[in-house]
Amino acid sequence: MTERRIRLNGLRQSTVGHTAIGLWRHPDSQAHRYRDLDYWLDTARILERGRFDALFVADALGPLDVYQGRVDAALRDGIQTPTDDPLLAISAMAAVTRHLGFAVTVSTTYEQPYAFARKMTTLDHLTGGRIGWNIVTSALDSAARNLGLVTQLPHDERYAMAEEFMEAVYRLWESSWADDAVVRDAASGIFVDPARVRPVGHEGTWYRVPDIALAEPGVQRTPVLYQAGTSPAGRAFAGRHAEGVFLSAYLPSMARRLVSGVREQAVAAGRDPASVRFFAIATVIVADTDDEARAKLADYQRYASVEGALARWSALMHIDLSALDLDRPLEYVDTDGIRGMVELFTTLDPSRTWTPRAIAEFVGVGGGGPVIVGSPATVADELERWMDEADIDGFNIADPVPPVTFRDFVDLVVPELQRRGRVWREYAGDTLRESFHGPGVTRVRDDHPAATHRWTTA
Amino acid sequence: MTERRIRLNGLRQSTVGHTAIGLWRHPDSQAHRYRDLDYWLDTARILERGRFDALFVADALGPLDVYQGRVDAALRDGIQTPTDDPLLAISAMAAVTRHLGFAVTVSTTYEQPYAFARKMTTLDHLTGGRIGWNIVTSALDSAARNLGLVTQLPHDERYAMAEEFMEAVYRLWESSWADDAVVRDAASGIFVDPARVRPVGHEGTWYRVPDIALAEPGVQRTPVLYQAGTSPAGRAFAGRHAEGVFLSAYLPSMARRLVSGVREQAVAAGRDPASVRFFAIATVIVADTDDEARAKLADYQRYASVEGALARWSALMHIDLSALDLDRPLEYVDTDGIRGMVELFTTLDPSRTWTPRAIAEFVGVGGGGPVIVGSPATVADELERWMDEADIDGFNIADPVPPVTFRDFVDLVVPELQRRGRVWREYAGDTLRESFHGPGVTRVRDDHPAATHRWTTA
Numbered sequence: 075m076t077e078r079r080i081r082l083n084g085l086r087q088s089t090v091g092h093t094a095i096g097l098w099r100h101p102d103s104q105a106h107r108y109r110d111l112d113y114w115l116d117t118a119r120i121l122e123r124g125r126f127d128a129l130f131v132a133d134a135l136g137p138l139d140v141y142q143g144r145v146d147a148a149l150r151d152g153i154q155t156p157t158d159d160p161l162l163a164i165s166a167m168a169a170v171t172r173h174l175g176f177a178v179t180v181s182t183t184y185e186q187p188y189a190f191a192r193k194m195t196t197l198d199h200l201t202g203g204r205i206g207w208n209i210v211t212s213a214l215d216s217a218a219r220n221l222g223l224v225t226q227l228p229h230d231e232r233y234a235m236a237e238e239f240m241e242a243v244y245r246l247w248e249s250s251w252a253d254d255a256v257v258r259d260a261a262s263g264i265f266v267d268p269a270r271v272r273p274v275g276h277e278g279t280w281y282r283v284p285d286i287a288l289a290e291p292g293v294q295r296t297p298v299l300y301q302a303g304t305s306p307a308g309r310a311f312a313g314r315h316a317e318g319v320f321l322s323a324y325l326p327s328m329a330r331r332l333v334s335g336v337r338e339q340a341v342a343a344g345r346d347p348a349s350v351r352f353f354a355i356a357t358v359i360v361a362d363t364d365d366e367a368r369a370k371l372a373d374y375q376r377y378a379s380v381e382g383a384l385a386r387w388s389a390l391m392h393i394d395l396s397a398l399d400l401d402r403p404l405e406y407v408d409t410d411g412i413r414g415m416v417e418l419f420t421t422l423d424p425s426r427t428w429t430p431r432a433i434a435e436f437v438g439v440g441g442g443g444p445v446i447v448g449s450p451a452t453v454a455d456e457l458e459r460w461m462d463e464a465d466i467d468g469f470n471i472a473d474p475v476p477p478v479t480f481r482d483f484v485d486l487v488v489p490e491l492q493r494r495g496r497v498w499r500e501y502a503g504d505t506l507r508e509s510f511h512g513p514g515v516t517r518v519r520d521d522h523p524a525a526t527h528r529w530t531t532a
Numbered sequence: 533m534t535e536r537r538i539r540l541n542g543l544r545q546s547t548v549g550h551t552a553i554g555l556w557r558h559p560d561s562q563a564h565r566y567r568d569l570d571y572w573l574d575t576a577r578i579l580e581r582g583r584f585d586a587l588f589v590a591d592a593l594g595p596l597d598v599y600q601g602r603v604d605a606a607l608r609d610g611i612q613t614p615t616d617d618p619l620l621a622i623s624a625m626a627a628v629t630r631h632l633g634f635a636v637t638v639s640t641t642y643e644q645p646y647a648f649a650r651k652m653t654t655l656d657h658l659t660g661g662r663i664g665w666n667i668v669t670s671a672l673d674s675a676a677r678n679l680g681l682v683t684q685l686p687h688d689e690r691y692a693m694a695e696e697f698m699e700a701v702y703r704l705w706e707s708s709w710a711d712d713a714v715v716r717d718a719a720s721g722i723f724v725d726p727a728r729v730r731p732v733g734h735e736g737t738w739y740r741v742p743d744i745a746l747a748e749p750g751v752q753r754t755p756v757l758y759q760a761g762t763s764p765a766g767r768a769f770a771g772r773h774a775e776g777v778f779l780s781a782y783l784p785s786m787a788r789r790l791v792s793g794v795r796e797q798a799v800a801a802g803r804d805p806a807s808v809r810f811f812a813i814a815t816v817i818v819a820d821t822d823d824e825a826r827a828k829l830a831d832y833q834r835y836a837s838v839e840g841a842l843a844r845w846s847a848l849m850h851i852d853l854s855a856l857d858l859d860r861p862l863e864y865v866d867t868d869g870i871r872g873m874v875e876l877f878t879t880l881d882p883s884r885t886w887t888p889r890a891i892a893e894f895v896g897v898g899g900g901g902p903v904i905v906g907s908p909a910t911v912a913d914e915l916e917r918w919m920d921e922a923d924i925d926g927f928n929i930a931d932p933v934p935p936v937t938f939r940d941f942v943d944l945v946v947p948e949l950q951r952r953g954r955v956w957r958e959y960a961g962d963t964l965r966e967s968f969h970g971p972g973v974t975r976v977r978d979d980h981p982a983a984t985h986r987w988t989t990a
Contacts, residue, residue, distance in 0.1 A: 088654070090723055099718035106716055106723070109657035109748070111627055135647065137744055145744060146726035156724070156748040159647075159654040166623035166658065169569055188678040189593065189617075189642060196546070196617040199567035200624065220646040220743050258564055260557035263837065265548055265564070266614070268604035283678050286595055286603060290567070290614040379721065 080461060080496045081468025081509075082488075083177065083320075083353050084121045084480055087132040088160055090152025093357060093441045094474030095386055096379025098152060103475045109158060111166055117477050118167035121174055124484030125498055127509040128175030128206060129167070130300070130320065130470055131160040135181060136216025141385035142396040148389075151382035161193065168201040175506030177206035177300050177318070183232055184212065184221045187242035187276075188283050195247065198292025203505030203516055206298035209315065211236050214389070233307040238278045240315055240523070245274045247296045248518075248527040250287035266290070272529070293516050296524045298506045304332055313339020313350075314523055317510055320470050321354045322442040324422050326463035329354050333465050345521045351467040351510060354460060357440025357474055360486045364448045371439065371447045374475060378438025380431055386441065387433070391415065400431045439474050450490035457487075458496065538919060538954045539926025539967075540946075541635065541778075541811050542579045542938055545590040546618055548610025551815060551899045552932030553844055554837025556610060561933045567616060569624055575935050576625035579632055582942030583956055585967040586633030586664060587625070588758070588778065588928055589618040593639060594674025599843035600854040606847075609840035619651065626659040633964030635664035635758050635776070641690055642670065642679045645700035645734075646741050653705065656750025661963030661974055664756035667773065669694050672847070691765040696736045698773055698981070703732045705754045706976075706985040708745035724748070730987070751974050754982045756964045762790055770808075771797020772981055775968055778928050779812045780900040782880050784921035787812050791923050803979045809925040809968060812918060815898025815932055818944045822906045829897065829905050832933060836896025838889055844899065845891070849873065858889045897932050908948035915945075916954065 090098050090105045098105040107113040121129055137155040138148035148155040160178045167176065176197070180190065197205040211232040212218070218227070227235070255270035276283040301316035303309065312319050313336050323329035329352070337347035359374065361367040384395045391411045398407065404416045419428045419436065426432060439445055446456045460466065473479045491497040503513040511519065518524045548556050548563045556563040565571040579587055595613040596606035606613040618636045625634065634655070638648065655663040669690035670676070676685070685693070713728035734741040759774035761767065770777050771794050781787035787810070795805035817832065819825040838858070846853045849869045856865065862874045877886045877894065884890060897903055904914045918924065931937045949955040961971040969977065976982045 096721070098716075098723055099721060101718075109654075109750075111623060111658045111660075114658075115627065135746070137746060139743075144726075145729070149724040149726045149729055150722050152723040155744075156746060157650075158657060158747055159651050162619065162651065162654045163623050163658055165569060165621050166627040169573065169624040169627055184644065184647060186642065186679045192615075193617050193620065196620045199616060200569045200572075200621055202569075216743055220741050221644045222740065258556075260559075263554070263557060264608050265556055265610040266607040268602075268607045271603070271607055282680065285597075285674055285678050286613075288593070288595060288614060289616055292567075 077494070077496055078461065079498060080457060080491055081351060081353065082124065082126040082497065083468065083470045084117070084126050084129045085132065085355060085470045085472045086117065086129060086476070087134070087154060088158035088163070089154050089156065091382060091386070092132065092154065093355070093472040094378070094439050095151050095153055095382035095441070096438065097374060097377045097474050099377045100374060100475050102478045105152070105476050111163065113477070114163040114167050115170050117480065118171045118174055120477055120480050120484055122171045124488040125501065126174060127468070128177045128506060130177040130208065131179060133157065133160045133179040134214060134217070135184065135212055136214040136218070136220055138385060138389040139216055140392060140394055141388035143394060147381055147385035151379050151385070153382055153386050161197065164197055164205070165200045168204060173204070173501035173504065175204045175206055175298065175509060176201060177208050177298070179208040179210055181210045181212035182236040182239040183227065184217070187239055187246060187281050188288070191243045191246035191287060192289045194297045195289035195292045198294050198297060203293030203507070205294070206300055206318070206506050208300040208302065208320065209236065210302070213392070229305065230307050233311055235280050236311065238280050242274070242276045242278065242281045242283050244296065244524040244527045245276055246283065246287040247291065248524050249529050250274050251291050252529045256290055293505055294507050296518050298510060309335050310339050312336045313345070314343040316350060317522070318351045318353060321352055321466065323354055323464070324418065324444060326460050329460070329464035329466060343523070346519070349511070349519055349521070353468050353470045354464060354466050355443030355472060356457070356460070356469045357443065357445045357472040358453055358479070358483050358487060359439070359445065359447045360450060360453050360482050362449060362486070364452055367448045367452070371445070374439050375435070378435060380434040380438070383434035383438050383441070384430060387437070395430060398430050401429050403427050403429055440472055442472070450486045453487050454490045454494060454496070457491070535952070535954055536919065536925070537956060538915060538949055539809060539811065540582065540584040540955065541926065541928045542575070542584050542587045543590065543813060543928045543930045544575065544587060544934070545592070545612060546616035546621070547612050547614065549840060549844070550590065550612065551813070551930040552836070552897050553609050553611055553840035553899070554896065555832060555835045555932050557835045558832060558933050560936050563610070563934050569621065572621040572625055573628050575938065576629045576632055578935055578938050578942055580629045582946040583959065584632060585926070586635045586964060588635040588666065589637060590666070591615065591618045591637040592672060592675070593642065593670055594672040594676070594678055596843060596847040597674050598850060598852055599846035601852060605839055605843035609837050609843070611840055611844050619655065622655055622663070623658045626662060631662070631959040631962065633662045633664055633756065633967060634659060635666050635756070637666040637668055639668045639670040640694040640697040641685065642675070645697055645704060645739050646746070649701045649704035649745060650747045652755045653747035653750045656752050656755060661751030661965070663752070664758055664776070664964050666758040666760065666778065667694065668760070671850070687763065688765050691769055693738050694769065696738050700732070700734045700736065700739045700741050702754065702982040702985045703734055704741065704745040705749065706982050707987050708732050709749050710987045714748055751963055752965050754976050756968060767793050768797050770794045771803070772801040774808060775980070776809045776811060779810055779924065781812055781922070782876065782902060784918050787918070787922035787924055801981070804977070807969070807977055807979070811926050811928040812922060812924050813901030813930060814915070814918070814927045815901065815903045815930040816911055816937070816941050816945060817897070817903065817905045818908060818911050818940050820907060820944070822910055825906045825910070829903070832897050833893070836893065838892040838896070841892035841896050841899070842888060845895070853888060856888050859887050861885050861887055898930055900930070908944045911945050912948045912952060912954070915949070
C-alpha cells in the first residue's frame with residue numbers, strides 16, 4: 075500500500091449499552107445477545123472478513139451508580155450493567171478465526187501478577203499468539219467497594235501500583251523461561267530443561283513473585299499492550315508501555331494533541347514514537363448513499379436514551395448529572411468537570427446551546443468519538459481526513475446496533491478502503507503483534523521496557 | 533435403565549503430567565499439545581461422543597517444588613509444572629459440543645467473590661448452563677508465596693474463609709437478580725427492571741460485597757458444585773456444599789468409607805444424601821482382549837517415571853521423598869504421612885514389599901485410583917463392581933496417554949456399558965445440572981444451602 079494503512083479494531087463490551095445508550099430498543103439490535111456464544115462467534119467472523127486487526131473488548135468491574143447515586147438508570151438501559159467477563163469468550167472466537175486479534179481489558183488493581191500472567195499466556199497459547207491486553211487501573215468506586223478495597227485508591231497510587239505490576243508480569247513473561255527451555259526429548263526423559271527456567275525473584279512494594287512462571291511462554295510472550303488513559307499519569311504510562319493506544323476524541327485536532335502527548339512520553343522513555351499505534355473511537359453509519367445513511371442515523375437516533383446517556387456520562391466524569399436542569403445551558407454550573415465538558419462541546423459546535431439534553435442527544439448514538447455518516451466514499455474520505463489530521467494509525471469502530479453496524483462497515487466501507495489501498499486484503503502474519511509491526515515480529519520490540527527482562531544468552 | 537446409571541467424567545489438567553507421570557514420552561501421547569486449542573476441541577468432541585457428563589479440569593496454582601526442595605523434577609516430566617489456566621478453553625469446547633458439561637477447578641483462597649461470581653456466570657451464559665465448579669482452597673505453599681500471602685494459611689482457616697466465600701457467591705448468584713428482572717421491553721424502555729435487582733449486602737470477616745451482582749443470572753444461577761477434599765474439614769464442607777464429589781481411592785472399600793463419611797455430613801446439613809453424586813478416579817486400559825490390554829499397559833508402564841512419581845507424591849503429601857532410599861522398605865520411616873502411605877499400599881497388596889520405587893511404579897500409569905485393565909467386558913465388570921461395592925455414582929476417567937486413553941474408552945468401553953444399560957445413549961437435558969438431577973432441574977435443589985438465598989416472591 076502506498077498510503078498509510080488504516081488499521082481497524084472493533085469495539086465491544088460484553089454488555090447491552092456501551093458507546094450507544096438506548097439503541098438496544100432498535101428492532102435490528104442484537105445487543106441483548108451479549109450472553110450468547112453465537113453472538114461472539116458471529117462478531118469474530120464478521121471482523122475477520124473485514125480484515126480487522128483485532129476485536130477490543132472493554133470492561134467495567136462494578137455497576138454504574140453515580141447518576142442519582144443509584145444503579146437504576148444504568149439497569150434500565152443496561153449501561154455496562156449487567157456486564158460479563160471479557161476473557162472467557164476469546165478461545166471460542168479464536169476457534170472460528172485464524173488471524174483476528176483480541177484485545178481484552180483487565181485492571182491491574184484487582185489481579186495478582188502471578189495468576190494474571192498465566193491467564194494471558196494461556197490465551198496466547200489458545201489463540202496462537204493473537205492476544206492483546208488493554209491495561210486499565212479501574213476508576214470505579216463500585217468496583218473498589220466490592221473487590222476488597224475499603225475505598226478507591228488514589229489515581230496516582232493506582233498508577234504506581236500498575237508500574238510495579240508491569241515489572242512483575244514482564245519478568246514472568248520474558249525472563250523466567252528461556253526460548254529453549256521446552257526440549258521434549260523422550261530419549262533423555264526431559265520435557266523441560268530445569269537449567270533453562272529460572273525464578274522471577276520479584277520483591278516489591280505491592281507484589282511478591284519469588285518463583286518461576288507457571289506457564290511456558292506463548293508465541294508472543296508479552297501480549298500486545300494497549301492503553302487508553304489520557305490523564306498525565308496515564309499518558310506517561312502509555313508512553314512507557316503501550317504498543318497501541320485507544321483514543322477518545324471528537325475532533326482530529328483533539329486526537330492529534332493526545333497522540334503527540336503520548337509520543338513525547340514514548341521518546342522520553344527511549345522508545346521509537348512511530349512504533350506506538352493510535353486508534354480513535356469512531357461510530358460509522360453507512361449506506362449506499364449519503365441520504366440513506368442520514369436516514370439510518372435518524373432512525374437510530376430515535377432510540378437514543380437521554381437519561382441513559384446522562385447516567386453513562388455521570389459515571390465517566392464522576393459527577394452526578396441528575397441534579398441538573400435538562401434544558402438549561404450549562405454555563406451556570408461551576409465545577410471543573412462540567413466546565414471541561416461545556417468547553418469540549420462548544421468547540422465541536424459553537425453555534426449550539428449546550429444543555430444536558432443536547433449533549434445526551436449528541437452522544438446518544440456514538441459516545442467517545444465522531445459519528446461519521448454517509449456513503450462508502452463519504453465515510454472513506456472522512457476516515458482518511460482523520461488519519462491525516464489526527465496523525466493516527468487507525469480506528470476503534472463502535473457497534474451501536476450490534477452486529478449490524480459492524481456488518482455494514484465490513485460490507486460497505488472496507489471494500490471502498492481496500493480499493494483505495496488503505497485497508498489490507500490479507501493479514502501480514504499469524505499473530506497480533508505481526509499486525510502491529512510486520513511479518514515475523516512476534517515479540518516486543520527491543521526498545522520496549524519488557525525487552526530489558528529477556529533471558530539472553532550471555 | 534434398570535440398573536443405576538454409570539456417570540462418566542473425563543479427568544484432565546492443562547499440563548503435561550497429571551495422573552500419569554513420564555508417559556508424555558510414549559509415541560502416541562499428545563500431552564505436549566495441552567497449549568493447543570485443537571487438543572481441547574478434540575477432547576470435548578470425544579467425551580461428548582461417549583456421552584460423558586462432563587470434562588473435569590484440575591489445576592495447580594504454583595510449581596511443584598517439595599521433592600528435593602526444587603522444581604527440577606517437576607519440570608523434567610512436566611508434572612503440573614508448567615500448567616495453563618483451566619477456565620479459558622471452556623467457551624471454545626462449548627462451541628463444538630451441545631451437552632458436555634465442564635467442571636473447572638478454582639480456589640476460593642485467591643479470588644474475590646464479586647469477580648469470581650461473574651466469571652462463573654459468564655461461563656454459564658456462554659455454555660448455555662453447562663458449567664460446574666470444583667471448589668478447592670489450595671494447599672500449595674508455592675501458590676501462597678506467589679499470590680500475595682506471606683505464608684500458607686492454616687488448613688482450617690482456609691476452610692473457614694471458603695465458607696464465607698460460598699455465602700457471598702450464593703448471594704450473588706441466587707439473591708441479587710429476580711427471575712423476572714430482565715424484561716427487555718422496548719415500549720417502556722426498560723431492559724432491566726431496577727425494582728427486581730437488589731444489593732447483596734454481604735459484610736463478613738474476609739469479604740465485603742455491598743452491591744448488586746454485576747452479571748445477570750445464568751440458566752443454572754449457581755454452577756454445579758464439586759469438591760474433592762477428604763480431610764475432616766473437607767468432608768464437612770463437601771457435605772454442606774458439594775453436588776458432586778471427586779474421590780481418590782484405590783479400593784472400593786476405601787471409596788465406600790469416603791462416600792458414607794460425606795453422606796453423613798450431608799444429612800447433618802439437612803440435605804438428601806442421595807442427591808450428592810460420587811465419582812471415583814479410575815484409569816482404564818482397554819483393548820479387544822484381556823491379553824492385548826495387558827500388553828498395552830506393559831507398553832505404557834515402560835514410560836512411567838519413577839522420579840517423577842516421587843516428585844508428584846512429595847507434593848501431594850507435603851513430604852520430600854527424595855531423602856529416602858529408593859529400594860529400602862519404608863517401615864523404618866517414622867512420620868504420619870509415610871506410615872499412612874505404607875498402610876495404604878500394604879492393604880492393596882500385603883504380599884509385596886513396598887519400597888519408594890515399588891510405589892512409584894505402581895502409581896506410574898494411574899495415580900489417584902485403580903488401574904483397570906482388560907477387554908471391554910472385563911472393564912465393564914470391574915466398573916460395575918466398583919459401583920456396587922463403593923456405593924458410587926460413576927467415575928472420573930483419567931487420560932494417561934491423551935487423548936488415546938479417552939478415545940479407547942469411548943470406542944470400546946462405552947458401547948459395552950450402553951449394551952448393559954449402564955451408560956445413557958442420549959443426554960437427559962441441556963444443562964449440567966440436568967445430567968445430575970434429571971430433565972428440567974437446572975437450579976440447585978431446595979435442600980441445598982444456596983437455595984436459602986433465593987429471591988422468592990413473598
